[in-house]
Amino acid sequence: MAGGRRILIAGIASHWGTELARALERHPLVEQVIGLDTVPPPIDLERTEMLEVDIRSPALARLVPATGADTLVHAGILLYPEAGKPARALHDINVIGTLQLLAACERSPTIERVVVRGSAAIYGCEPAGPSFFKEEMARSFALRTRFQRDIGELEGYFENFARRHSDLTCCMLRYQPEIGPGLRTPLARYLSLPAVPTQLGFDPRLQLVHAEDATAALLAATLDPVPGAVNIAPSGSISLSRALRMGGRTQIPLPHPLFAPAMARLGDRLGAGTLYGDAIRLLRFGRGVDNRRMRDELGFRPRFDATGAIRDFARAGQGMRLAPAPGIASVLGRVAGVSR
Amino acid sequence: MSAPPTTSLPEAASRFLRGVRTAIDGGLDPLAAAEAASSELPKSLRDAIGRMSQRMRGEYHEDEWGFDEEFAEAAYPFFELLYDHWWRVEADGVDNVPSHGRAMLVSNHAGSLFPFDASMITGAIMKRHALPRWPRFMVLDWAFSLPFLSAFMRKVGGVPASPHNATRILEQDGLMMVFPEGVKGTGKPFAERYRLQRFGRGGFVEIALRTGSPIVPVAVVGSEEIYPKIADSALLARAVGAPFAPITPTFPWLGVLGLIPLPSKWRIEFCDPIDLSGLGPDDAEDRRIVFEISEQVRETIQQKLYENLVKRGSAFI
Numbered sequence: 001m002a003g004g005r006r007i008l009i010a011g012i013a014s015h016w017g018t019e020l021a022r023a024l025e026r027h028p029l030v031e032q033v034i035g036l037d038t039v040p041p042p043i044d045l046e047r048t049e050m051l052e053v054d055i056r057s058p059a060l061a062r063l064v065p066a067t068g069a070d071t072l073v074h075a076g077i078l079l080y081p082e083a084g085k086p087a088r089a090l091h092d093i094n095v096i097g098t099l100q101l102l103a104a105c106e107r108s109p110t111i112e113r114v115v116v117r118g119s120a121a122i123y124g125c126e127p128a129g130p131s132f133f134k135e136e137m138a139r140s141f142a143l144r145t146r147f148q149r150d151i152g153e154l155e156g157y158f159e160n161f162a163r164r165h166s167d168l169t170c171c172m173l174r175y176q177p178e179i180g181p182g183l184r185t186p187l188a189r190y191l192s193l194p195a196v197p198t199q200l201g202f203d204p205r206l207q208l209v210h211a212e213d214a215t216a217a218l219l220a221a222t223l224d225p226v227p228g229a230v231n232i233a234p235s236g237s238i239s240l241s242r243a244l245r246m247g248g249r250t251q252i253p254l255p256h257p258l259f260a261p262a263m264a265r266l267g268d269r270l271g272a273g274t275l276y277g278d279a280i281r282l283l284r285f286g287r288g289v290d291n292r293r294m295r296d297e298l299g300f301r302p303r304f305d306a307t308g309a310i311r312d313f314a315r316a317g318q319g320m321r322l323a324p325a326p327g328i329a330s331v332l333g334r335v336a337g338v339s340r
Numbered sequence: 341m342s343a344p345p346t347t348s349l350p351e352a353a354s355r356f357l358r359g360v361r362t363a364i365d366g367g368l369d370p371l372a373a374a375e376a377a378s379s380e381l382p383k384s385l386r387d388a389i390g391r392m393s394q395r396m397r398g399e400y401h402e403d404e405w406g407f408d409e410e411f412a413e414a415a416y417p418f419f420e421l422l423y424d425h426w427w428r429v430e431a432d433g434v435d436n437v438p439s440h441g442r443a444m445l446v447s448n449h450a451g452s453l454f455p456f457d458a459s460m461i462t463g464a465i466m467k468r469h470a471l472p473r474w475p476r477f478m479v480l481d482w483a484f485s486l487p488f489l490s491a492f493m494r495k496v497g498g499v500p501a502s503p504h505n506a507t508r509i510l511e512q513d514g515l516m517m518v519f520p521e522g523v524k525g526t527g528k529p530f531a532e533r534y535r536l537q538r539f540g541r542g543g544f545v546e547i548a549l550r551t552g553s554p555i556v557p558v559a560v561v562g563s564e565e566i567y568p569k570i571a572d573s574a575l576l577a578r579a580v581g582a583p584f585a586p587i588t589p590t591f592p593w594l595g596v597l598g599l600i601p602l603p604s605k606w607r608i609e610f611c612d613p614i615d616l617s618g619l620g621p622d623d624a625e626d627r628r629i630v631f632e633i634s635e636q637v638r639e640t641i642q643q644k645l646y647e648n649l650v651k652r653g654s655a656f657i
Binding site for chain 2: 129137202203205236245247288290314330333
């Protein structure tokens with residue numbers, strides 16, 4: 001099909017990059033998908049052309065204009081260390097990588113839209129209000145963790161880029177952490193532990209985006225972005241204790257100063273990996289964001305609310321449970337005659 | 341009260357156990373046996389067990405602020421005890437609180453760390469109002485950084501003190517309780533009790549104007565005697581990171597016992613609502629209007645405080 005959209009996805013081998021490419025390939029308005037990453041995506045993409053290049057490499061300035069893409073989607077921002085991408089490489093990949101990508105955009109006359117899949121970590125996790133951050137409330141608090149500062153820095157570059165190129169639609173998506181059946185993020189693995197260490201006396205409010213909604217929101221923003229930042233989050237919120245009860249997980253409350261060291265020691269052994277970035281603070285103070293801009297301006301309505309996302313995750317029931325066979329709750333339920 | 345003929349609990353329990361025994365003898369596994377015999381238990385007990393099981397599975401309602409109505413109802417009897425017997429609260433004018441739609445309750449603030457005044461105002465609404473509903477109240481940010489207190493406050497309707505939160509709750513047609521005196525109110529010395537502190541910069545009026553909410557001034561007498569602060573320990577405050585650390589006749593001398601609030605006598609008066617519908621969101625930008633309304637609210641509360649102090653008579657008996 002001639003005259004359709006040509007979309008370049010940076011970080012196509014990431015879960016979100018691959019999912020987006022898969023959705024775009026099926027879309028009638030899309031003529032060509034071009035993927036950019038150091039390794040090929042884990043699944044076969046038929047209509048996608050691959051550019052194997054490191055996002056930090058200056059070669060981008062030559063390769064990106066040659067693609068003739070009209071939309072650039074940066075889906076390669078890493079939220080936590082992975083195999084082959086240790087914590088110390090994250091700053092380079094996230095900040096320098098984004099900078100190289102934006103520099104390449106400046107040389108690409110065909111680019112009309114730039115979409116970055118960022119993080120709501122820029123708001124921090126604070127005991128103080130606001131309980132629902134709006135887009136203009138970024139940086140109300142000091143950026144406390146390394147990851148937050150990286151996000152802050154790359155958002156700074158992005159805003160600067162958007163200011164200088166007012167003819168382009170530059171959209172920054174601020175994602176709350178994702179969850180979903182089959183998704184293996186550190187937070188999802190943490191919530192799947194048979195016995196889950198929590199911080200004694202704290203019960204944070206969480207908003208976790210269902211993986212299905214996370215992909216659909218990225219697709220919506222890719223096809224029709226709005227200028228500026230947009231929070232990607234479900235409506236409502238759910239407390240950690242309720243989320244764990246829904247999953248039938250046993251809580252092990254630890255005094256909060258012991259939580260981070262305990263997770264660092266036990267995390268790997270229990271299969272949860274290390275909780276990175278602001279996850280420790282997220283699991284103490286929680287974070288809520290306002291999603292009205294996503295619903296009204298981006299026009300994306302998530303399928304799951306905060307409770308629904310957890311319920312769907314719990315239904316898939318990853319990992320083993322510690323509770324004795326029938327579970328106290330279900331015994332009580334049967335005695336009371338409440339059907340499950 | 342004419343109750344249907346019921347059996348006593350021990351009797352029902354023994355019938356239940358006998359039923360389980362018979363069913364097991366009949367070849368059922370213990371769980372199925374318990375299920376079969378459960379009809380012997382009284383309905384209220386079965387309902388309570390059912391609710392407990394649902395809570396353990398996370399099947400209960402929380403709103404987006406983390407307010408958990410079932411939890412608040414479970415905690416309510418304790419505050420009702422304080423309301424009726426410890427502080428012997430008398431409440432006037434509760435029906436000045438609108439029974440539906442957005443409204444802002446503005447009150448004087450005292451009582452150190454735990455917002456007992458907020459819980460007693462809540463108690464007055466829940467006990468005396470014709471159509472009671474749970475108000476939300478602003479809590480000092482510091483409380484949300486503490487274990488236990490943060491989770492508790494959130495579940496009973498507290499939200500971190502932030503103009504954005506107040507605005508959002510009013511936009512959702514909620515009942516928002518604010519304390520414009522803030523820390524200056526809770527931390528004022530005993531000698532200055534019932535002398536209202538500065539009402540900040542009138543931010544609460546701006547919010548009321550922007551959201552089109554009526555303001556109901558509330559005067560609380562009694563809260564300012566529960567922790568008579570005779571001195572302040574800046575050193576202790578800095579050590580624990582608190583905004584202030586009160587020294588009272590009992591704290592810190594009696595340790596944890598010193599945290600028991602004194603049993604003063606309380607009066608709560610809900611004043612006539614101040615209708616702002618003649619003004620619009622644009623007037624929130626006008627400093628003169630904002631200060632005028634703020635001062636009007638402050639004077640109303642101050643005057644009602646004096647009136648109720650006289651009506652109350654002696655502070656403790």
